[in-house]
Structures are given as C-alpha cells and as structure tokens.
Amino acid sequence: MTPGPKPAYQRLLDVGSIRPDPIQAMAVAKLHDLHEQLAPYAQQMGKEGWLTRLKLGKRRPPPPQGLYLYGGVGRGKTMLMDLFFDQVIIESRKRVHFHSFMLEVHERVHRFREAVKAGKVSESRDPLKALAKVIVDRAWLLCFDEFHVTNIADAMILGRLFEALFEQGVVVVTTSNRPPHDLYKGGLQRELFLPFIDLIGQKLAVFELDAGIDYRLERMRAMKTYLTPLGPETDARLDEAFRGLTVGTEAKPAHILVQSRNLDIPRSAEGVAMVRFADLCEKPLGAADYLAIANRYHTVVLSGIPKLGPTRHNEAKRFVTLIDTLYEYKVNLICSAAAAPDQLYTEGEGAFEFQRTVSRLIEMQSEDYISAWRPTV
Numbered sequence: 001m002t003p004g005p006k007p008a009y010q011r012l013l014d015v016g017s018i019r020p021d022p023i024q025a026m027a028v029a030k031l032h033d034l035h036e037q038l039a040p041y042a043q044q045m046g047k048e049g050w051l052t053r054l055k056l057g058k059r060r061p062p063p064p065q066g067l068y069l070y071g072g073v074g075r076g077k078t079m080l081m082d083l084f085f086d087q088v089i090i091e092s093r094k095r096v097h098f099h100s101f102m103l104e105v106h107e108r109v110h111r112f113r114e115a116v117k118a119g120k121v122s123e124s125r126d127p128l129k130a131l132a133k134v135i136v137d138r139a140w141l142l143c144f145d146e147f148h149v150t151n152i153a154d155a156m157i158l159g160r161l162f163e164a165l166f167e168q169g170v171v172v173v174t175t176s177n178r179p180p181h182d183l184y185k186g187g188l189q190r191e192l193f194l195p196f197i198d199l200i201g202q203k204l205a206v207f208e209l210d211a212g213i214d215y216r217l218e219r220m221r222a223m224k225t226y227l228t229p230l231g232p233e234t235d236a237r238l239d240e241a242f243r244g245l246t247v248g249t250e251a252k253p254a255h256i257l258v259q260s261r262n263l264d265i266p267r268s269a270e271g272v273a274m275v276r277f278a279d280l281c282e283k284p285l286g287a288a289d290y291l292a293i294a295n296r297y298h299t300v301v302l303s304g305i306p307k308l309g310p311t312r313h314n315e316a317k318r319f320v321t322l323i324d325t326l327y328e329y330k331v332n333l334i335c336s337a338a339a340a341p342d343q344l345y346t347e348g349e350g351a352f353e354f355q356r357t358v359s360r361l362i363e364m365q366s367e368d369y370i371s372a373w374r375p376t377v
Helices: 005-014 022-045 047-053 077-087 098-117 127-138 152-167 194-203 215-221 232-245 277-281 287-296 310-328 355-363 367-371
Strands: 066-070 093-097 141-145 171-176 204-208 252-258 261-269 272-276 299-305 332-337
Touching (some): 005 077, 022 077, 022 171, 098 141, 194 204, 252 287, 261 277, 261 287, 277 287, 287 310
C-alpha cells in the first residue's frame, strides 16, 4: 500500500469508516506534506547526522515546520494525528497525551533537583536542557494529543523546555481544543508565557479543524450505551461501539502516570478507553486514578459490571467513585452490566447510598448528557 496520510485517509473514505469532509481533507494535505519532508530530514537526525546536530559538520538545514491542529471535540483531530503517526516510517517518534507528558516532565525535574541536593549533579546544569537531550535521544518527532496549559507550574516550564527541544531539531505535531493565543488564558503571570505562544507560531503551522460537525456526538447518539445482560452478544456490541468511535484506528495499550506509578488501560484509541470492571474496580485504585482517566478520555467503554452488594463492598465503593468522576467531567460511558442500573445493588448495607449512582447511570444514557461534552481547558 502507498504510504502517507493521504492514501490512508482515502482508504477510510473508500470503506465508509468516515464521511467526506473538506476541512479534514485540507488538514490531511498538510500532514501529508510534513510526512514527505520527514524522510530526508531523518537522515540528519539519525546516528549519521550527529556531527550536523552538534554543528561540527556542514550547516544544519532547518527542521520541517510542525503542525498545531485545533478545534472542538469530535472534529477528528486525534484521528488525523494518529493516521499521520501510524504512516510515518521513523523509529525515533513518540505519541503521547500531553497531560501524561507533563506529569513525566515534572517527575524528572523533581528527580534532577533531588540529585543536585545529594551532590550527584552540578548545580550549574540546566535541568530542562538536560531533559530535552534525553527526550531527543529517544524521539525527535513528538505527537501530542490535547495540548493544554492549566497551571503556572506547566506554564513556567514549557517555554524553556520547548526552546531547548526545538534547538535540537525536534518536530512537533499536536492537537488542542484551543488556538495557541488562548492557551493559559487568564492564568497567573501569563505575560511570562507569551513568548512560548510566539515560539509555537514560529515552529508549528496552526490549522483550525472545525467543520461544525461533531462526529463523535453523531456516533454516540446512534448507539445504545447501557447493554445488558452480560454475555458474548453484549461483548460483541461493545467491540463494535469501540471500533465505531475510534474510526477503525488500531487500539493500543496505554499507560497513564498517576502518582509515580502506571495505570494500565488495555485498549485505547482516539480518546476512547476500553476497560473491564475488574481493571478499574477490583484493583486498589482510587479517585486520583479515575480523575486521570477523566482528564484523558472523552469516552470510556466499560465491560462486565456485575451485580453488587455488601459482599462486594470495596468494588462497589470504587465503582461509585468511578461513576462520580466520569459524571462530573462529562465523560461518556458505554457499558455492559449484569442488570439494569436499579437492579445492580438492591439490598443490604450500601444499597441506599448506591441510588445516586443509579440515577447517574440513567442520566448518562440521555442525549442531554451525551451532548454536554466538556472541553479541555
């Protein structure tokens, strides 16, 4: 098959996985142009190009301009970026959710400072330049999903880190719900963040992907979101829902960093997580884990919700916390369960308190809830 985003996008059109969309087609053209520029650029970023990168060889050619795709939820940003990422035949590439990336950055900076205190690293070393080198040694093509800035700690780090990354030849493709000039809008000491916005404008072409159609919402409205009883038929319908929402994109395991440990998601694609009840509610997880999921995914496909009761008190308590978190963050839920919501926990200690969860499970099936998407800030 011919490589590149354009042929891959056309194949999705041919099989009916997506509908023709002129705005998406323009974005694909930009991604394809970048794809074509990466092969020759990879020669200077490979091992044979180390003299060029150190500026000891011939003059270093500038890297290709990256791409900043922004627009509302359900417009296909993540799908197109993943299409691009899957077509790039470059080993030194990384695709990561931006929230997870920043958690890792803060963790590494903390460890660097601890090493300085212990006398293992010189105080004169810049932790962000050191970190940039580590990142580039692993991947020089970085694809970020849901680029956003919500706190001053991230804002103060981003400018220096990305300046160091761009100096070393990194190419960035990212998605966001906001245009660059709206990042960290109204944030504390935002004036210190403005040079980073200018840097984004220099290094990345900015493209608004907004055709006024929320494809995610259209697909969700056509689905039954609460399936019962448990069995092969409902399992098959959940798989079908997952494939429909992810436009046939290859599902991969995801690992979300939560408080210095990994939360494993068995199947993940296009902002959709597919997990079992056992994955989230039969393990020692808590509110921080569920919040990390809510921050990363717009839809959770959850299978195998059993009947609950006092003998499964811990599992029920975690399930209540999970549903509360998804509900508060307006994350869509598609699930399979052993019984209807009002029959999941019918008697014994805890049954009365579970009624709020019953109410939320019912409301989460409504069109009003499904339509009330929560933009990433």
